[in-house]
Every structure is written in structure tokens, then in C-alpha cells.
Amino acid sequence: MLALSTPAAAENAAPAQEAAPKSGPQLGTYGFDTDGMDTSVSPADDFYLYANGKWAEKTQIPADKSNYGMFTALDDLSKERVKLVLEAEKDVKGSKAGDVYASYLDTATVEKKGLKPIQPWLKQVRGIKSKAAFEKMLPTAARNGVGALFGGFVGQDDKNPDVYIFQIYQGGTGLPDRDMYLVENDKFEAIRKAYKEYLAKMLTLAGEKNAVARADAIFAVEKKIAEVQWTREDSSDATKTYNKMTVAELDKITPGLKLSSVLTGVSPKITEVVVAQPSAITGIAKIFADTDLAVLKDQMIVNSLATFSNVLPDSVSDTTFAFYGTTLQGTPQREPRWKRGVSLTEGTVGDEVGKAYAAKYFPPETKAAMDTLVKNVLAAMGRRIDGLTWMQPETKAKARTKLANFTTKIGYPDRWKDYSKLKIVRGDLFGNDLRANQWGFDDNISKLGGPIRRWEWGMLPQTVNAYANFGMNEIVFPAAILQPPFFDPKADPAINYGGIGAVIGHEISHHFDDQGAKYDENGKLSDWWTESDVKAFEAAGKKLIAQYDAYKIFPDASVKGEFTLGENIGDLAGLTIAYDAYRASLNGKEPPVIDGMTGDQRFFLGWAQVWRRNYREANLRQRLITDPHSPSAQRAWVVRNLDKWYDAFQPKADGKLYLKPEERVRIW
Template sequence: MNAFLKVLTVGAVATAAFAFNDKKPKYIDPANMDLSVKPGDNFYLYANGGWIKKNPIPASKTRWGSFDVLREESSQRLQALLQDAQKNTGKDRATQMIGDFYRSGMDSAAIEARGYTPIKADLDHLAALNNKQQVIDEIATMRTKGLGSPLFGMFIGQDRKNVNLYIPQLGQGGTTLPDRDYYLKDDARSTAIRKAYRDHVERMFSLIGENAANAAYSADAILRIETALAKAQMSRVEMRDPYKTYNKFSVKDLNNLTPGLNWSSLFPLMKVNGVDSVLVGNPAFLKTADVLITALPLQDWKTYLRWNVLKGAAPYLSSAFVNENFKLSQVLTGQKEQTPRWQRMSGLIDNTLGDLLGQLYVQKYFKGEAKTRMQEMVNNLQQTFAERIQRLDWMSEATKQRALQKLNAFTKKIAYPDKWKDYQGITINGADFVSNLRSSATWSYDYMVNRLGKPVDRTEWGMTPPTINAYYNPVNNEIAFPAGILQFPFFDFGADDAIIYGGIGSVIGHEMTHGFDDQGAQYGASGNLDNWWTKEDEAKFKAKTQQVVNQYNAYTVLDTIHVNGRLTLGENLADIGGLSIAYEAFTKTKQFKEGKKIDGFTPQQRFFLSWAQIWRNNTVPETASQLILTDPHSPGEYRANGAVVNNDAWYEAFNVQAGDKLYVAPEKRIKVW
């Protein structure tokens, strides 16, 4: 996924979902609530306490909430599509490709019989390298063959200061654990994870035939290299600064920065030709990588490259590798049982041949009238947001006009792409799973590098149609809502406006606000990095965002672990703004004006309850700890509560008074957008 997409979901991006439930849900069900909790003490538990108690986390999951329920149901729909394609592979090319891919992935007997032979030739080739230059060349070429992206990341994306051009971009990378802190921190959990990781690497090398001494050496070498790389990486908070990560080099100057890495020869090996400049996210990281190439023994680097092949392929090899891979995942996430193979395959194919599977999904499950209703809602919220900007008491008229210019320039993508990828060049063999993965990965890489020198394609999507999510992309100044999110609890044709505006309306407002969060606000209407603020307004904006940082920093997740208010700032701003925009848009509806109760709740109450139930979830402690380090979203409880406490209408709807635990005095409620 594009590194700059700002997404909605709790944690990692969801894989897929069906567009509508078959049974009409009870939109606000008191059985899912905990009416013994005062709304003003913990609105999240008041709205969701009953559901949380009745919905323990399944053994094959690390979290269970609104998003996860939809993903589970979705994967079953995708499974039906894939099984049907498997039975009808002669029907057409798309059906053949996804049917054969699914067949190959589900043929566990054939996969088991092959062991690690699908990668043996690659491992032997890397073991036979004779010198450092061969290592460097492999670091470049491996990524072109679907063998991993060792040492650094490379992608072709839009130049943030000239978004009409594609440019090569180099980023920090080279590590395996989810965050650099796992290598650097000495708390008990980090230390235990490092030991588990080192032992995992040793066992993985043993599985490919290394004796005990060599496997132990290999594990130590991997941890040594990755720890050195982690020390050179920027933190996730630092990486949120689009100017700090914008460092343009000529290829000549980049060669001077890294004397051991000749980019004039490396770029052609990566199929990147005819470029004279490149963006570097973290120049200091590349300098460190260059020093390490020279300083560390050849054997260590050969081991490192072999590890990149091994770890990338492990989930798709025989059960010995899959099970060992899962052992590490258990330590990191707390997951008790593996996700069923069919479910892993449906997610994998959605990620690799998403437009082919997406077309089948749209044909079978998506109702076109939902797109029309969404377009109406997006326009409604866009107009409401404009009215709110015009009323801001902290922003000058000059900056308001620039903000409105950006808001009005939004590109709106709803449900599915206008044109589909055809995946010409991918070869799918129903009897060879790993070769299908390689062919798909090679195609994706070629598709990316072939952008160079071509006009920017603004029709491309960053998510597949079945995805339960939404996003804002600053370089295109676009908001996108895949078909998968257009279902309850976000959207349902049978629901009253309070439910729809509290659900999908808040999602729309969330993505719009991303265009004006601490990162998005640095991009102009065209998508370019462009400071359109007066100095005075910028200072006021930063003071308000610091208030949001402080609010969320105070939330405790586990024991002494707090939400990282700086890492989650963009999402928190989008939640607060999105909820406020959606509520104001809701006040224009007939339901709000009539004020009639449904199932004992006023329209205002139903709106906020709809918002809260989106975020209900149970999470295992290990995953909760990991997400605090890696996820730019706050945990669900603090997304639900953190936004409402800044909304005056919520206090009125539930008669929240001073003395209630969530009560914030009116003058201290944060009003940004």
C-alpha cells in the first residue's frame, strides 16, 4: 500500500468484506450495551459492554470487534467466489487465474511434499556468492524476483513536491520485527521477544538443513545486522514528518553519500532506468547500511540474504515452516491458533489479484444504489465541512480560502475503480503455489517500476473493492470508500439517518479531516507539499494539535503503557473532526428535526451510539502492546470516548455533568475543525 494513505481501520488494514448483510440488523440493541455504566463515566462501555462480554476473541484471532466480524463474514463470501472459480476455471481468464491460484494454495498435500524445495535453488545460489559486490547486486535484484526487499525499501511513487511526476524513493528497512523498539528497548517484553526471535531464526535455519553450530551462528548474525539497522532507523513519530523524510538527491550525490553502494549500477539492476534523481526518506540510514556492508563479514551478508528468502517464503512452504513461523507470531501477537488455510488464501488472493476477485465481488454482492447514496452523503458532508471552516474563530480569512480550495478539490472514489487491472503477464499454475506467488510478485514489481516516465494515474486505488476500510491520499488529495465498508454498522439502506450518519457519515468526515490533520494540512489542493498557512494560523493550529496529543497521552492501555498521542495524532484529529462534521450534517435531516425516539433513544443518542459501536472490540494483551508501538490509531475505547468528550452535543444527548468521569469543561473541549 502507498506509504502515505491515511486509513480508518483499527490497526492493520482489513482484507475484505461483503457489501450487505442478508438479515436486517437491530441497529441499536440494548443487549449489546451495559446500562449499568453511566454514559458520562465510560461511553464506550455503556454502548458496547454487553457485546464485549458476549464476544470473546476466537482462538485464531488476536482481536474481535466490528471490523473483525465483517472480515470473518467477508472471507466466507470470498471463499465462495474462489471455490466457484476453482470449479469453473475454463469459463474465462479471470476465473481461471483466481481458481487455479486458489487450487494451488489449498493443495496442502502437494505443498507438504515439496518441503522447502521451491526456494532451495535460491538459497544455494546465495550461499555460493563469492564477494561483497555480488551481495550488493543481489540486494538489488532479489526484489525484482519476488524474493524479498533486503536492507532498504524502494518504490516508485509521486514526488510530494511535484505530484504529477513519478520518482524512485528509498526508505529505511531491513528488519523483521514490527518496530525498531523491539531491537533497542530493554524492558522485559522487548527482551523476551528478541530472544524468541533469535531462537526462531535458529530453528528456521535448522529446517533447511544447517547443523546446530551453523544455525546458531546464522541466528546471531541476523540479530546483529538487524539491530544495527534498527539503531539507524527513524522512529514512527519522526517518519510522520513529510518534510523530514523528503530528501532529494541526484544519483551522483547519492553515490557520494554511500561510497560502497553505486546507485548508477544498482538502479538498472532494480529495473529503474533513466533516472537522475531520487527521494530518500532517511539518508542517515543509507549511510549506516553502506558502512555495515563494508564492516561485516561476507558470510554474515550471505546469511542475511538467505534469511530474507526464507522468512518471506515460510508461510507458503510445508507445515514445518508454517508452524515455526506461527510460533513467532504467537509471541508477538498472542494468537492461539492459526488462521484456517482457506481464510489465509482468500486474503492472499485479494491482495495479489485484487482487481480480478474484486470484479466478481462487485458483480455478486454490491448494490449499485449504495454508490449513489454515498455520493450524496459525501457531497453533504463536504458542504457541511465548508460551512464549519467558514465559521472557525481561530483562522484568518486568507487561510480559510486556501482550506476551502483544498476541500473543494477532493477527488471522491466510491465502491470500486473505474478501470480494472488486467494482470497481463502473470502465469498461474494450478499445481505450483510458490511459482504463482513469485509470478504475482514479479508482475506487481514490474507494474510499479513501469510507471516511471508515464503520466500519473490518478484512477488507481490503494485498496481492493471488498476492503472494509476507507482512506485519504494526500498526494492525490483524494478520499476513497471501497464497497466493503458499505454495510452495517457503517451503512445499511434500512437504517435511520442517525445510524448512517453516526456510522459511514463519521467515516466520510474522518477521511475528509485527514486532509487537514497535522500531516494532511501540509499538502495543498494539488497534492503537493505546500505551506498554505499564515504563520499566525499555523501557530494556532499547532497549539490545538498539541492539546490533542496531551489528551490521548493520558490514556492508559495496559498497566503503565499509554497511548502515544504523537504517533496517533493524525487519526485522533480525524476522529474528532469526522464526528463533529457528521453530527452537524445529521442536524439537517428530517429525523433530527422531528426528534422522535426509536427503541427508546432520541435521534441524537442513536447517532452517538452508532459511532461508539463501530469501535467495539476485544484485544489480546500481546497485540495491544504491539499496536501501541506500531499503529497510528488509538485503541477502540479511546477512539469512541476521545472524540465524544470534545463534542458539546454528546453532553446534551446523555446529560453528562460535571463529576462524571469523562466530563470535560466546555472551555477545555478541543475544537479544531
């Protein structure tokens, strides 16, 4: 399962067949791939390489990927499985999933139609005659999925989580981060040059003249927008980004852009909003007022082609990939078309696909085993809360209540989305994508004034990931992550607790990290900690920030400790809690030594194994700017803060990872 996929496999190859299940663990003798270790490396110097060094050395990144590791291996497996489902659905009359997938594979029709399907929309954009008309067009653009100066969606009101409210956030830029416009260095300058070339190519493909000069004008406006945008650190702060106001009050902070009329076009039900970055929205409104209409229209034309690039001819999709895939991520080639078809179908009718996937690939016994693991890790978190020395008794009681109020979702939803009103036509690839965007937009807006959809999931069953939802006070584990190396019912429990157990602990602890801790037992953004609790927590957080700030990945780029703090707390707390749960599951007995490894050693190896990942340099550099998670090696290194890791591996004090007991960060 974890073998490398063949990146250049023929797109019309026969569907893959499922391998026969092994009688024992899928990896090694106890659930860990010992062949991937490099025991010539001391665990005290680099625990990641000790556990994964030979795997890293021998594993090549497929040409269609920007990185490759355990997550991507499982994602490949999920795509292969979904392909089997969709190949069967293609022959089922009335199957929306089958019709979407078949439409995407029909490249002859896509190429024959060319840009004709998007021309009616581009004609509307070109026909805008005034700023007022541009404003009026923004709700239609948003409904079509085309980004503009700012973004918006309906979500829970953080301070009244039983109610939905419209939320607005900054937009208006095409590069992944404001630093790429503003920071002066050779690498960002090369990206800026390539981006301008991309903008010019897209305008040319759209049939526009003087593309180079017009691309420069788009970039100049986006650079101005980047100057007023908030940093990722500030934009991740739940307190700073909660700014509730009436629509009339919003108009007062956005002179030059009448957002009240825009929001009325979105829905007349919008009377209040939460603005994530008020000063940025104010700045963007002023830039809008000062910018020539022609430039705004050009930007929307490019955004429109980019939005629909995957359902337009290769001339457009290849251009988009060349910049966003190759220049920014370092990926040499696109995925085979069937894989892109799987992704598109999941994005269109994901629950229809997920329902079939879950029925075929998520057995009841896996769910039952996960239920037990989750209960054990939750119990361990409760004991951790009880034993804290820095938290006041009244805060502990509230934390315990919050923990008791958790909802856990495992595998797949109890209720699926209804796509009956979504029109899908076989052979109409662009139309399907456009209507799917509109359906998704309308579905989101329809939440206003309605009950909270506690049944709704933010991920599909076939997604290799997990998440914590603060407003719902829930933790969610899709089916696809509940398999080796994260979880294998036939593996040694130490591996499972070090793998999926730590992931469970990670998601639990997110509700108590630097942002999640701001939400109470009902999912409400509120101050429920005492002042002394906050000071102690922030002091520990500062130590963790400093620890990760010191990790230099390239001579000119390091991990951002503040930006990654929440995820680093999640790793530290999650592993700590999972270890407690593992030891508790043994009922006082010592686990056997297997292949020369003690139970505790196997637990920490299980943790290190799930973070196996090789990166292309461009991808890793971008992640340091845009990804709130630390790189995989540094995630494995979090063990240096756990006393039990020192007991297990007896690292010498001169080891690079060694920390004196008083230097180790302890939070939960």
C-alpha cells in the first residue's frame, strides 16, 4: 500500500484491484516499517532520521507530486478506490457522480468546445461600464465561484454559536501570501516575475490585447492590496478576527465600496456581519475606489479562467498548473487525468462519492476499535486536566465540562447532503462545474436563519486528514485516515497509540490550544480562564515558539514558531495524552519486547512513522510561509519535550535534540 505510485501511468489503464488482506499487520512484524529506519543515526541527534532515514533516502517523489509521504500514499490509495467506484458509476443511469466523472474524461469534447462555454460569463465581465455595475456583479461572481476583492461565507457566530452569520475576510491577491509581494529577496522576485508572466498568458488566452502591460497593472493593484492585508498570525487569532457589526456600520468603514448593496445581492437576510480583518477591508475598499475599472475587470477575467481552468482546455489548465503547480510547488507534471477527475467529482458531489466509498471500505470493526481508542484518549486528557499544577480549580472544572461535551465523528456522516436540485448533464463539463459552484454557494447562504447543521462534515470520508471544530465542540476522523500507518487493528497497540492515538490527542488538544482554548463548552468564544491560567499558558507557549523558531530549514528560512504554535501545541499535547492512554490500556502490565524494541520505544516510533515525507524545495519553502503545521521532521522532534521519550531511548546529553528537564516544554 505504501509503495510509490507510478506517476506516468497511462490515464486509460484498467482500474486497480484491491490486494488480498494480510493475516498480520500491513507494515513489518508489529505495524512499523523497520526497513525504513537508519539506526546509524542516533535518536538523540535526529529522531526523525533514526526512524525514517532509509525510507527518506530511497523514496523518490513522483513527478506529479510536490511532496510524498504517508498522507500522500494514503491519498493515492483513496483515489484508486474512488476510481473503482466511479468507473462503476459511469454505467449507472442517473448517477450524478458517474456523469461528472465521464464528462471530465471526455477530453475530445472539452478541447472541441474550447473557451466557448465560459464566453457568456466573460462577456458579462467585459460589459461592466461602471464601478457601481462592478459592485452589482460581485454577488454573481461569488456565486459562480470567482474570487474578487474579499471573500465571504455563512458560518457559526463565534459568540453565539447557535446562530449562523455572514463572515467577511480579506482577498484580492493571486499569490499565496502577502510576503510574496512585499519581501525583497531573489526567490520572491523570481516568483513575482513568473506571476506577471502567468497573468499575461491568461489575458492572452482570454483574447485580450496588450497583455504584458495589463498584467503589470493587475500586479501593481494586488501589491497595494497585499500592503493592507493582515499577516497570517493576526488572521489566525480568533479574538482579533471577531469584529461584529451591522451592514450599515460596515458601509462606514468601506468608503468607496458600498458593501451593503453587495451583501443585499448575496442575500437580503444579511443584516449583521463578522469582519475578520477590518483595516484590510477598509484598505481594499479605498484601493477599489482608486483603481481603474479596466484593471479590476482584467483581474476578474484572469480569476475566472483560473477558477474554471480544470474544466477548460489544456491550454488554460496547463498554464495555471505551470505557475501554481510547478513554479510555486516545484511539481514537474500534472496528475493523470483520471486522478484529476476523481478530485473534480469529489468537489462536485462529494457526499454521493463518499457514501459509496464508506460502504465499501470502512468496516464496522474499524469504527468500533476507533470508538475505544477515542474514549481512552479522552479519559487520558481528563486525567491530565486534573493533574495540572498551573490551572486553577474553577478553570479545571470548566475544562472538564468542555471535554465531557465533545462530539466525536468517526468514519462518515450519519446524514448525507442532498444533490437532487443540482443539475448535472453528461458532456457539459463546464456547465456542471458552474452549477456545482452555484449550488454550493446557495446551500451555504441558505443556512442563514436556520438551525445549526450539527450533522454536516467539513471533510469527506475518503479524505486523509482529521480536524477539530471549535464552534461545534467536535473532533472528526474521516475513514481514510483510519488505516496503516495511522491505524491497523492487527498492529501492536503501541503503534496505534503512537499513530492515530496521537492524532486523536492532537485534535482533542486543539480545543485547548492557543485559539481553541478561547471557546467554552458550548463552542462560544469567551473568556473562561483566570488571569493566572492565561499567563501560565502563554509563558509555556512562548517557550514552544522559541523552540520552533530555532529550526532553520534553509539558510534563509526557518519555521515560524508563532504561526505554527497551535499545531505544535497539538503535537506536544496529543503525543503526551496518547502515551498516557497507551499505558493505561495495559492495565499495569509491561508490554513485551518485540524485535528488540520495548513498548515505549514502539510507541514513539509509531509517532515518527506517520510523519515520513519528502519535499520538493519549492513546496517546503511555500509551506514555511503558508502552512500552520511545522515540517514533518520537526513534528517528529516534538518527542524531545517528553520525559518518557528520554526514558525509552536514553539519549546522551550531547545529542542535538537533548533538552535539560527544565528546558522541556510542558503544557498539558
